[in-house]
Amino acid sequence: MSSLEIKxxxxxxxxxxxxxxxxxxxxxxxxxxxxxxxMGPNGSxxxxxxxxxxxxxxxxxTSGEVLLDGENVLEMSVDERARAGLFLAMQYxxxxxxxxxxxFLRSAATAVRGEAPKIRHWVKEVKEEMGKLDxxxxxxxxSVNEGFSGGEKKRHEIxxxxxxxxxxxxxxxxxxxxxxxxxxxxxxxxxxxxANNEVGVMLITHYTRILKHIHPDFVHVFAGGRIVESGxxxxxxxxxxxxxxxxIGKAEAAAV
Amino acid sequence: xxxxxxxxxxxxxxxxxxxxxxxxxxxFSSYDVEAFEVPSGREENWRFxxxxxxxxxxxxxxxxxxxxxIDAEPAPEVRVETVGxxxxxxxxAGRPSDRIAAQAYSSFEKATLVTVPTETKASAPTxxxxxxxxxxxxxxxxxxxxxxxFAEAAxxxxxVGSGTYADNVEFxxxxxxxxxxxxxxxxxxxxxxxxxxxxxxxxxxxLKHIVVTLGGDLVRxxxxxxxxxxxxxxxxxxxHFADAGQHQEHRLFVDHAVPHCKSNVLYKGALQGDGAHxxxxxxVLIRxxxxxxETFELNRxxxxxxxxxxxxxxxxxxETGEITGAGHASATGRFDDEQLFxxxxxxxxxxxxxxxxxxxxxxxxxxxxDIPEVRERLEAAIEAELQAVGV
Ligand SMILES: Nc1ncnc2c1ncn2[C@@H]1O[C@H](COP(=O)(O)OP(=O)(O)OP(=O)(O)O)[C@@H](O)[C@H]1O
Ligand SMILES: [Mg+2]
Numbered sequence: 001m002s003s004l005e006i007k008x009x010x011x012x013x014x015x016x017x018x019x020x021x022x023x024x025x026x027x028x029x030x031x032x033x034x035x036x037x038x039m040g041p042n043g044s045x046x047x048x049x050x051x052x053x054x055x056x057x058x059x060x061x062t063s064g065e066v067l068l069d070g071e072n073v074l075e076m077s078v079d080e081r082a083r084a085g086l087f088l089a090m091q092y093x094x095x096x097x098x099x100x101x102x103x104f105l106r107s108a109a110t111a112v113r114g115e116a117p118k119i120r121h122w123v124k125e126v127k128e129e130m131g132k133l134d135x136x137x138x139x140x141x142x143s144v145n146e147g148f149s150g151g152e153k154k155r156h157e158i159x160x161x162x163x164x165x166x167x168x169x170x171x172x173x174x175x176x177x178x179x180x181x182x183x184x185x186x187x188x189x190x191x192x193x194x195a196n197n198e199v200g201v202m203l204i205t206h207y208t209r210i211l212k213h214i215h216p217d218f219v220h221v222f223a224g225g226r227i228v229e230s231g232x233x234x235x236x237x238x239x240x241x242x243x244x245x246x247x248i249g250k251a252e253a254a255a256v
Numbered sequence: 257x258x259x260x261x262x263x264x265x266x267x268x269x270x271x272x273x274x275x276x277x278x279x280x281x282x283x284f285s286s287y288d289v290e291a292f293e294v295p296s297g298r299e300e301n302w303r304f305x306x307x308x309x310x311x312x313x314x315x316x317x318x319x320x321x322x323x324x325x326i327d328a329e330p331a332p333e334v335r336v337e338t339v340g341x342x343x344x345x346x347x348x349a350g351r352p353s354d355r356i357a358a359q360a361y362s363s364f365e366k367a368t369l370v371t372v373p374t375e376t377k378a379s380a381p382t383x384x385x386x387x388x389x390x391x392x393x394x395x396x397x398x399x400x401x402x403x404x405x406f407a408e409a410a411x412x413x414x415x416v417g418s419g420t421y422a423d424n425v426e427f428x429x430x431x432x433x434x435x436x437x438x439x440x441x442x443x444x445x446x447x448x449x450x451x452x453x454x455x456x457x458x459x460x461x462x463l464k465h466i467v468v469t470l471g472g473d474l475v476r477x478x479x480x481x482x483x484x485x486x487x488x489x490x491x492x493x494x495x496h497f498a499d500a501g502q503h504q505e506h507r508l509f510v511d512h513a514v515p516h517c518k519s520n521v522l523y524k525g526a527l528q529g530d531g532a533h534x535x536x537x538x539x540v541l542i543r544x545x546x547x548x549x550e551t552f553e554l555n556r557x558x559x560x561x562x563x564x565x566x567x568x569x570x571x572x573x574x575e576t577g578e579i580t581g582a583g584h585a586s587a588t589g590r591f592d593d594e595q596l597f598x599x600x601x602x603x604x605x606x607x608x609x610x611x612x613x614x615x616x617x618x619x620x621x622x623x624x625x626d627i628p629e630v631r632e633r634l635e636a637a638i639e640a641e642l643q644a645v646g647v
Contacts, residue, residue: 054601057597078600078601079600079601079604079605079606079609081601082600082601082603087601088601090598090601094594094598095595096595096616097616097617097619098615098616098620099612099615099616104599104602104612107602107604107612108599108604111603111604111605111608112603143616
């Protein structure tokens with residue numbers, strides 16, 4: 001049983017014009033086996049939260065803690081965090097020209113597992129996982145994310161999750177850019193991973209449609225850089241009905 | 257006709273498309289060194305070159321004090337000869353267009369001639385290794401590679417060692433010849449090398465000209481491509497990697513003066529360390545007679561550390577509207593933090609992530625080098641460069 005604890009997390013985005021506080025005291029604990037949906041309006045800081053956990057250099061944590069099984073994640077480099085069992089499926093996966101997907105996946109698996117996977121097992125494993133996600137074999141020789149459609153990028157993010165087997169996965173708007181069929185395929189892959197592994201999931205989304213496929217144990221409303229309300233699945237239904245309007249006002253009032 | 261012009265400059269470098277005051281086609285050329293004025297460094301042609309580091313190659317104060325040593329491993333079908341400067345074949349590909357090239361032309365005593373006979377396909381690459389004259393010594397040289405009509409071959413000119421060296425290299429392609437040439441500048445740290453390379457293509461000839469610059473204190477390579485007859489196709493590829501204090505300059509000129517010819521230029525450079533400087537000039541001239549020309553040139557630079565600088569100046573002059581296509585692009589960027597973050601977020605350590613990105617950057621060019629021995633050697637050289645500074 002693992003836990004990911006986020007305690008009173010404050011973070012700034014650092015730009016050429018200076019820094020600006022985006023996260024204003026996030027508190028959240030996720031245990032393995034749990035799925036937490038984080039829902040919130042555009043610009044509320046959901047991606048910032050996921051980047052702060054992963055250690056993106058543009059985001060600076062100014063106070064608070066992130067603990068993985070009691071270990072301070074914020075002191076680890078980006079790659080150490082991944083090797084410790086954190087995974088971020090990005091909202092906008094990055095293109096890396098000239099680096100083939102197969103080389104990338106193998107380098108990542110070697111790093112995370114601490115040894116190069118045996119080539120025959122590896123080929124079979126990759127083929128199987130690609131099959132589950134309806135990814136055709138030719139993608140292996142293409143450059144990482146280069147020229148992939150939005151949906152193809154998202155499938156590859158989940159492929160990486162399945163191969164790297166994290167203890168905690170942050171899925172940042174994995175549903176956006178997916179059509180109905182793709183959403184089903186991707187959700188099934190996530191559900192299968194959840195069923196077969198001890199994993200905690202933070203599912204960031206703007207819409208409720210993915211929650212019909214991946215059932216959350218907890219739903220949190222994220223607005224103005226913090227969690228403003230938490231509940232069960234019924235909270236998502238309520239959001240579907242009335243949107244975020246009420247929360248935006250509340251968050252702004254709270255921030256004054 | 258399509259003309260594209262896409263120019264992206266970043267903080268690390270200056271990239272500008274300039275049209276020089278005079279057309280590139282009017283640049284003076286001569287075999288006689290005295291016909292050129294001593295350059296001061298302010299001329300368009302010299303403004304990026306650190307003149308003090310030329311060791312007098314440009315002002316007549318550097319007499320030959322040594323010799324270039326040559327050893328060749330020719331394919332069985334290919335002939336390598338050493339000839340005197342009076343050999344009538346010499347000078348066929350073009351006249352020197354700057355004072356150092358003219359100095360080299362006036363000063364060399366022996367030339368190396370590599371001939372691929374008519375309608376012959378070489379069964380293996382030919383490697384010609386040129387060893388510098390040694391530290392503190394100066395040498396002048398001349399090399400001519402001749403691919404006679406319908407010949408096919410791959411030739412590697414491998415420059416290694418120490419010293420100061422200026423030369424002219426000619427590539428003379430007969431009708432229908434197909435030649436791949438690689439000029440590798442893998443000099444020791446002290447070396448200064450200034451080279452004018454003259455590419456002359458016969459009817460329907462095809463030349464792949466690859467320049468690889470890795471070592472040396474100052475390396476300046478100026479390839480000029482001309483077409484004797486229609487139907488020529490030249491692909492000019494370059495790969496360079498400058499370390500702290502190194503100056504690497506590549507000045508290209510493609511002179512389209514006859515119809516139905518093609519040129520495609522792709523140069524990629526990486527730079528790292530204080531004072532690493534690369535200069536890329538890409539002049540393409542499409543003269544009025546050169547109808548149905550197709551040309552594209554691209555230069556990309558990757559600045560890996562602070563204190564390195566890349567200058568990139570593409571320049572396209574078009575004197576006829578009847579062309580098939582013409583375009584150029586140039587961009588210089590720093591290491592992409594997003595790419596590094598992405599790779600690291602998958603557990604890949606920073607150092608390895610950087611290597612993956614740099615290898616990825618050069619991948620496009622390496623894939624076009626179809627001589628496996630050369631490609632493997634370059635891959636190894638890039639690895640060594642990365643290792644040296646722990647990028
Ligand atoms: N790199 C950046 N440069 C400038 N501003 C940024 C940067 N990253 C985030 N911000 C700002 O921080 C705020 C939060 O952005 P973030 O991407 O975390 O929101 P989000 O909740 O993920 O939104 P969305 O639903 O659109 O994905 C926004 O106002 C955004 O403009
Ligand atoms: Mg977001």
